[in-house]
Amino acid sequence: MNPLLALSDKGKAPAVVSPFSAAAAGETLPWVEKYRPTQLDELISHTEIINTINRFIETNRFPHLLLYGPPGNGKTSTILACAQRLYGKRYKSMTLELNASDDRGIDVVREQIKSFASTKMIFSSGFKLIILDEADAMTQAAQAALRRIIEKYTANVRFCLICNYVGKIIPALQSRCTRFRFGPLQLDQIAPRLDAICSREGVTMTPEGRDAVLRVAKGDMRRVLNVLQSAHAVFDTVDEAAIYATVGQPLPEDVQRIVQWLFSEQFTTAYHQVSALKTQAGMALADLITDIYTTVMAMDVPDAVRVYILDKLSEIEYDLSVGCSEKAQTCALVGVFRVAVDLAERHAKSPTASASAK
CATH class of the missing domain: 1.20.272.10 (Zinc Finger, Delta Prime; domain 3)
Known part of the structure; x- marks a missing residue:
């Protein structure tokens, strides 16, 4: 059984259910996070990239990475699943994840990133991982400061830069990373996952509604789940009209x-x-x-x-x-x-x- 669709033990409600309990939180969790893959073999596309990253891990030759491409096609999910495989239960202590659209200035590079990169794990071997999501939002000064940190602490840490527009990453950073482009997902890759989630969540969807979801998403799995969850919350039956009403697009x-x-x-x-x-x-x-x-x-x-x-x-x-x-x-x-x-x-x-x- 696909672990993505398996019910967890946390889903069992306690005797008294609080609106803030784990079970209640699971019910209100956005489906984008609820169904985010946690293992590399759960990802539904880009098999060549996944296989290459797996070889990096198996041969202990993990490089700095630059993952780029349109939104919603699995870049962040890929590196998070990769971190889970690298560190297992030590994932939280070995990984620093920053969203560069919020933490985008040179001070963050000099303080948070440099502090995490310069400290070594006393009882652990190997390298730590720093994930910079939306790195194309970083200022030019922050990117320039980052390139020296990447060189200086390569023995202790690996960097993964994630962005939509690779042209906004300075050439000096691009040359220090192994680049992978994540293209939009194909409809035949999205459709089985969409059907499985509809079955899991009890969504009543017509074939026309299914085609409409795939059409408006344009290869963006995040958009598929957001539109589907919103339409399911408002309409008893998710048909074509419900999908277009949800996204505000003309029929x-x-x-x-x-x-x-x-x-x-x-x-x-x-x-x-x-x-x-x-x-x-x-x-x-x-x-x-x-x-x-x-x-x-x-x-x-x-x-x-x-x-x-x-x-x-x-x-x-x-x-x-x-x-x-x-x-x-x-x-x-x-x-x-x-x-x-x-x-x-x-x-x-x-x-x-x-x-x-x-």
Whole structure:
């Protein structure tokens, strides 16, 4: 039986249940933490990286690590499971875990990190482990100070830097670490874990709801569990509408209707229809832009027309991000598709298009 899904003895309620008891805490614990893997063999992806780290441990050649990639794909879980394997019950005393987005200044490097790295375990051999999560939030001065500490205390400690954007880590730190990129999880990797957790938590979910969770998560396991737990708390049955209501994104059929209006209706009609649907469904134009992009990419339109639409969508998205009027940008969106229709008609009438069709 998968230890991730096994009931623990702590789940047995005492005679008098306090709202702050361990059992109650387990029931209110976010599923992201409740179902976080604790062993390397429980991780559901990146098998080549896991196998390489296992060889590092088995051969006692553990290097400094730099784990990077999009959020929610197992970077933190991997190094925590690695620490569990390295130290077992001594995990707490042998590991220093810091979130660099909070502890990001040079003082933390000079005090906490240097103090932990410079002390040796009297009755233990081997090295200690310092985990710096979200290391891309560290200041340049803190990163510069860290590089010297890494060199000076390599005999006593190993560092693991975790970040989303490797470009924000200075080259001097990157060169001192073995780098592993964690890509987004595949749907066939997420789906079995999702089904197991639904069964464990008694979630009633339709096949459409299951597909919607996987769709909105975009390879982020953390987002899968957060959305699922939120939808389960509000809705008795987790279906597609429940998922999109939870994340505040427009339903796919609404996006299809909007794109159809943009391509087929005149400017004034399309503008009023889109505005009315946005108001009725409580949509934000910034959310619509992302879904319209996905829809246009899946459509059979000439390349020149697709490039034009995507270019203008990026301009609208930027204008919204800097505070431009949503009403004006909605007009711009309708105008983009009216021009795109004209481009498509001219492309269809061109001799080149006719020859390629034959």
